[in-house]
Amino acid sequence: MDVTFFQQLIDSEITELRALSSNSRESRAPVQLDQQSVGRLSRMDAMQQQSMDVAREERRQLRLASLASARRRIESDDYGYCLGCGEDIAEARLKIDPAVTLCVDCQALRQL
Numbered sequence: 001m002d003v004t005f006f007q008q009l010i011d012s013e014i015t016e017l018r019a020l021s022s023n024s025r026e027s028r029a030p031v032q033l034d035q036q037s038v039g040r041l042s043r044m045d046a047m048q049q050q051s052m053d054v055a056r057e058e059r060r061q062l063r064l065a066s067l068a069s070a071r072r073r074i075e076s077d078d079y080g081y082c083l084g085c086g087e088d089i090a091e092a093r094l095k096i097d098p099a100v101t102l103c104v105d106c107q108a109l110r111q112l
Contacts, residue, residue, distance in 0.1 A: 001080055001091055009098045010067050010074075017060050017067075027053040041095050066099040 028050060073079040080089050084106030093100055102110065 001094075003074055003079060003081070006079065006094060006098050007071070007074055009095075010070050014064060014067050014071075017064050019062055023056065024053055028057055060096060063099070066101075069101075070099040084109070 030050070070079065080088050080091075080094060081087070082103040083101045084102065087103055089100060089103050094103065100107075
């Protein structure tokens with residue numbers, strides 16, 4: 001397995017997620033409730049949008065954590081092994097999600 005390929009894939013996704021996080025910082029800021037400049041429905045829309053942006057950022061941070069964990073597994077030569085059974089994770093599965101920690105069989109068992 002070409003670990004360098006997966007390292008680059010992980011680093012690329014981390015860079016992209018950090019850029020998205022930085023670019024969306026303003027949209028996650030608290031909504032100003034100025035009654036004079038914005039109507040009630042517009043304020044509600046703004047609050048709903050802000051709430052969705054906060055939730056998006058939470059998912060982004062969870063993904064960044066799983067990618068950082070994958071990087072640590074690469075550095076410790078544990079990358080590509082299932083945390084459930086210890087067997088190799090299929091390379092095709094890692095190409096789809098380089099942060100995956102379980103082989104297909106262990107993932108299926110976990111979902112039961």
